[in-house]
Amino acid sequence: MSWHLDNIYKRNAEFPYTFYIPSKQVIDILSIGDIVKLRFVGETENDDLTGERMWVKITERNGENFKGILTNEAYDLKDLEIGQEVLFKAENICDTEYKDPASSEWDYYFDTKVVVSNDVLNKREFNFMLRDSPNGEHDSGWTILSGYEDDEFVNNPDNLQCVSIGVILNIDNSILKFIDESPMCAYERNDKGDFYRIEDYDWDGYLNG
Structure with a gap:
């Protein structure tokens, strides 16, 4: 496999005011059928600098562990395709479709x-x-x-x-x-x-x- 899922908590620790992470309130309400965004990172150094953010539809949840189906087509990561099953954790979720209660604070940092x-x-x-x-x-x-x-x-x-x-x-x-x-x-x-x-x-x- 030429990619791995980024740990967004570690990425946020590096860039705490520009790398958004969903609040715990949002993560806690995620369930089967919800769409979440994951950051797929290539194994080469250049790929690691950018990565590809893609949406995944949740099909199973067990606490902090999830299973889902990729709904995006990858641009550069060739061994990823729409409909592919992906195993991930809460630490890999970089965005959701829910309005985040903490979004106003992030809006200040970005805007x-x-x-x-x-x-x-x-x-x-x-x-x-x-x-x-x-x-x-x-x-x-x-x-x-x-x-x-x-x-x-x-x-x-x-x-x-x-x-x-x-x-x-x-x-x-x-x-x-x-x-x-x-x-x-x-x-x-x-x-x-x-x-x-x-x-x-x-x-x-x-x-x-």
């Missing part, structure tokens, strides 16, 4: 956007955050920098991206304690690795620069 420099994404490190007035429904107003960028780098729009806030929380979730601070605030990391608010930030220079 709330921040501007981030490419240097942050490359280094997986950030040391400066500034919140301006939001521009649009999902814009948080936050701009996040590694602290190593120079003015030329930051002033080039190609060096900035708009990403979900969950991407940043995966790097450091300590910012949750001040992420709802009102606009026109700035924070940077001190020598101990903790963020503190910059009380004398040069807002005139920022707004008129």
Whole structure:
């Protein structure tokens, strides 16, 4: 067999704010006839980076153990076909057709956007955050920098991206304690690795620069 089922709890532990897992309330109500989504991962390194998410119809359930029938056609995993029987566990279920009571929290992680420099994404490190007035429904107003960028780098729009806030929380979730601070605030990391608010930030220079 050239594939295996991903353990979504382990995947969520790696990316806790961007890899959704169904809540226990949803898993508990699953029964025969329900449709669930599983992540089938190829055995090669490249396949493991993506995997294929496909729907499976539950035909049997025994506690955390399930049996089902594949209802999707695989794109790259050639030894999977529609109607094939699949054995799986609750730890393999990455989505269901039920509305999840915990979905509003996940919506925040996915829908709330921040501007981030490419240097942050490359280094997986950030040391400066500034919140301006939001521009649009999902814009948080936050701009996040590694602290190593120079003015030329930051002033080039190609060096900035708009990403979900969950991407940043995966790097450091300590910012949750001040992420709802009102606009026109700035924070940077001190020598101990903790963020503190910059009380004398040069807002005139920022707004008129």
